[in-house]
Amino acid sequence: MSATLGTEPILDAADRAPRGEHDGHDHDGLLDVFGARTEIAFSLLAGAAVLTGWILETVADVEGAVPTVLFLAAYVFGGSLTLREAYQSVRAGRFEIDFLMLVAAVGAAALGKFFEGGLLLFLFSLGHSLEHYAMGRAKRAIEALAELAPKTALVRRDGAELEVAVEALAVGDTVIVRPNSRIPADGFVLDGTSSVDQAPITGESVPVDKQPVEDRTHAAQASDSLDASNRVFAGTINGTGALDIYVTRRAADNTLARVVQLVSEAETGQSPTQQFTNRFERYFVPAVILFVLGLTVSPVFTGEDFGDSFYRAMAVLVAASPCALAIATPSAVLSAVARAGRSGVLVKGGGPLEDLGQLQSIAFDKTGTVTEGKPRLTDVVAGDGIPEARLLRAAVAVERLSDHPLARAIVRDGVPRLAEEPATATELQSIIGRGVRASLDDQTIHVGKLALFAEIDGAAPPTTIVAAVETLETAGRTTMVVRHGDEYLGVIGVMDTARAGVAEVVHDLRQLGVRRMVMLSGDNQRVANAIAGEVGLDDARGDLMPADKVTEITALRAQGTVGMVGDGVNDAPALASATVGIAMGAAGSDVALETADIALMGDDLRRLPFAVGLGRTTNAIIRQNLIVSLGIVAILIPATLLGLGIGPAVFVHEGSTLLVVGNALRLLAYRETT
Missing domain, CATH: 3.40.50.1000 (HAD superfamily/HAD-like)
Incomplete structure (x- = not known):
């Protein structure tokens, strides 16, 4: 099995035809007999040939060419795909696990052990195909994201309703979303109310209520800053109400497409553990080949029978092939990435x-x-002799010019408390980290932290203002002092709740x-x-x-x-x-x-413990897989040196590979425990 298995990029449907039931080799020509099922079909044919040959030879006591031909058929079916992978690896200057398996099978044939060689290739190809199938489950869980968005959308253009491919949608189009259907594009609600199931994108378990924006023009200019109640995403599921959606992103740029792209890119990256195992294999596989060559020529020095020594060398070759190690980390990482994606x-x-x-x-x-990031105006403390309405009027006039969250809170909560229309300020300038200044009634007005007024020219804040700031901040408020010209109007208190x-x-x-x-x-x-x-x-x-x-x-x-x-x-x-x-x-x-x-x-911090828990569980499974894969190799090598045959070594070897993959796939079913 290739040491790089599990790190090929996932391509979406536009770039690649859908995969079949089994992932694995890319077949062409003569090797595409059964299409996507070629790998598993060849493996089963190899197994049938081995079993039939063994029955004829052992049970029916048939000798001669017939069992041998069946064993050679097992070589053909079990080794053809492996041979191609090994050839491609060797051409690239890499000696990988497929190469070791082929050498062991050829060695068994050279000794006349056609049954054991056929058995080796059958079990290796079966393990390979089952491994690809298992890995394919994890990949398909990610690739399924690309299928969430509908293929077509109902769009209103020039007063007519047309059904078009989602790829043909343009920014500014109005899409009509029927009840209980998937939303085809990122955008915001122009008309209608409904609840939208956003779980496929954000992982939220409860549908989110949606309502129209108040100002279409402003929403189109600042769509990323809209409230969650106004925004919708491609691939989410509309509830019982019909919605008109203003499209803000083309299909190739929407949130769903970006997620699919980034997950695909993530799969091509390697974790530190995977980089370590790849480096280990890069040196370990050549070392195994040299060790086996040493065992093969050892009769020259020991006088041992060459056939016995060569058979033992082939058994060691099987035992030392780190198949399970190659798949230990990528199978766990891919399963965890897929599981995380399902939960937003x-x-x-x-x-x-x-x-x-x-x-x-x-x-x-x-x-x-x-x-929450949505603070509210809680306190309006006017200075000595200053009407509260004057303080609030000045603060609202300035903050109307700013898009800072605290400014929006003052305007949102302050305007209803004014008996008259707010004043109009001009020439807003930000003083980074401290506050703002503007012009109001032909005078400069400053609104900001108390520290701001120690840094700018003008009168120092009176003790009553300083005391008010201290009192409010002790209570957890964020404070803003307002000075109009040289006159301190008072203090505004704002609170952002947890x-x-x-x-x-x-x-x-x-x-x-x-x-x-x-x-x-x-x-x-x-x-x-x-x-x-x-x-x-x-x-x-x-x-x-x-x-x-x-x-x-x-x-x-x-x-x-x-x-x-x-x-x-x-x-x-x-x-x-x-x-x-x-x-x-x-x-x-x-x-x-x-x-x-x-x-x-999603805009929900409660996803964080899930993510950390998944990461910790993934690390634990990677450690388990490494222990199993390296432990099996450490046990099998001395066992084969002491006489364990190729057949038992193959069973244990392939069994450890499937054990590692099965252990990694448990991550697909990971559940929050906290």
């Missing part, structure tokens, strides 16, 4: 998967990760062995401490700029493997600095999909 977790290859299973600490971004279930996530991660969990936030330290204490995190680091988050991650990496969980956009540098970058809410976000090693497609 995108794993970009074996390396991140193994690292995920070894995490010792995890750092969480605060806004949008630990918290997501439901985050405390349970932290508990589950501790149960899985994650020793340290911290929160990184740009908010002030008191706010960070309040949220971290509420959800049970070990520590919180506040007042951090993006570069500061990278510094914190670097410090954590010095203590061991660390994961960083964020939204994949603002936290891109920190995600890249961590051992494993984990983006949540990645569905529909190209930046999150590109940045992270692991992407939680």
Whole structure:
């Protein structure tokens, strides 16, 4: 079996014809007799020939050419596909496992042991075909993602409804989605309400209610920032209501296509363990060949019968072939990637998967990760002699110009509290990490952290403003001081609440062995401490700029493997600095999909313990597989040196390979235990 089995890329339907029932060799010409079933058919024919020949020779006591011809037929059927693979490997300068099996079979024939040689090729080809079938199950679980989207869509163009191929959809088209049908494109809802089952993409177990956007033009310009209640994804399942969908991505660029592409790319990557086993085989296989050659010529020095020595050498050749080792890691990685994909977790290859299973600490971004990312206006504390309405009017006027989440909260919750229309501010400028300034009523207005006013010209904040800030921040609020000209109008308090279930996530991660969990936030330290204490995190680091988050991650990496969980956009540098970058809410976000090693497609942190648990289980299964594969080789080599025949060696050898594959396939049925 090829040492690189299980690492070929998965191609979607547009690039490759659908696979048959069994994966394996790509057949052509004379070797395509049974189509996709050629490999298993040849193996069974080899087995039938071996069995018939053995019965005739042993039970019916038929001697001569007939049993030999049947055994040679087993050579033809059992070895033809293996011969082609071995030939291709040798031409490429690699001596792999297929080559060792063929040499052993030819050696048995040279000794007149046609039955044992035929048995070897039958069991080897049977193990090969069953292995391909088992691996194909894992691959098809991934490839099935590509089949989620419908082939056609009902689109409204120029007042008429037309059915077109999804590949023909253009950005800006309006797609009509009937009840209980699959959604054909990424987009947002223009008309209609319904509940959509997003489990195929995000792993969410409960359908998500969808409703139309308020402003079609604005939604088209900022579709990635729309609320989950407005956005839909190709491949998800509409509920009982009809929807009109505005298409925001072409079929080749939608979330489903990106996931399929990234999973396909992930399969071609190799984990550290797989790289180790490949290096091991690169030296081990030639060493086996040299050792067998030494056994073959040993009668020159020992005087042993050449036939006995040569037979023992062929038995050792079978015993030392690391078939199980070749498949131990890729079978586990492929099964785990497929299992993760079914639950809305995108794993970009074996390396991140193994690292995920070894995490010792995890750092969480605060806004949008630990918290909802949807803060609300909680406090309006006016300065001495300042009407509350004046403070709120000024704050809303400035924040209407910003798209920051805190600004949107002030506008959303502040406008209903005003008795008149908000004022109009102009010339908004951001002061990174501190606040904003603008022009209002021909005067400069600043809105930002208390620290901002120690850095800019003008009067210092009065003690009443400082006291109000301290009081609000002690209560876990994020505060913004408002100064109009040189007059301090007051303080605005905003609070971003923790997501439901985050405390349970932290508990589950501790149960899985994650020793340290911290929160990184740009908010002030008191706010960070309040949220971290509420959800049970070990520590919180506040007042951090993006570069500061990278510094914190670097410090954590010095203590061991660390994961960083964020939204994949603002936290891109920190995600890249961590051992494993984990983006949540990645569905529909190209930046999150590109940045992270692991992407939680849904906006739900509760997928994280599942992903970490799957990674830990995968590592355990890889270790088990390596122990079995290397242990069998370590036992069989001395056993064959002491006289174990080729037949028993083949049974144990192929049995270990199937045991390893079966063990890896358990990951397809992995269930959350926490």
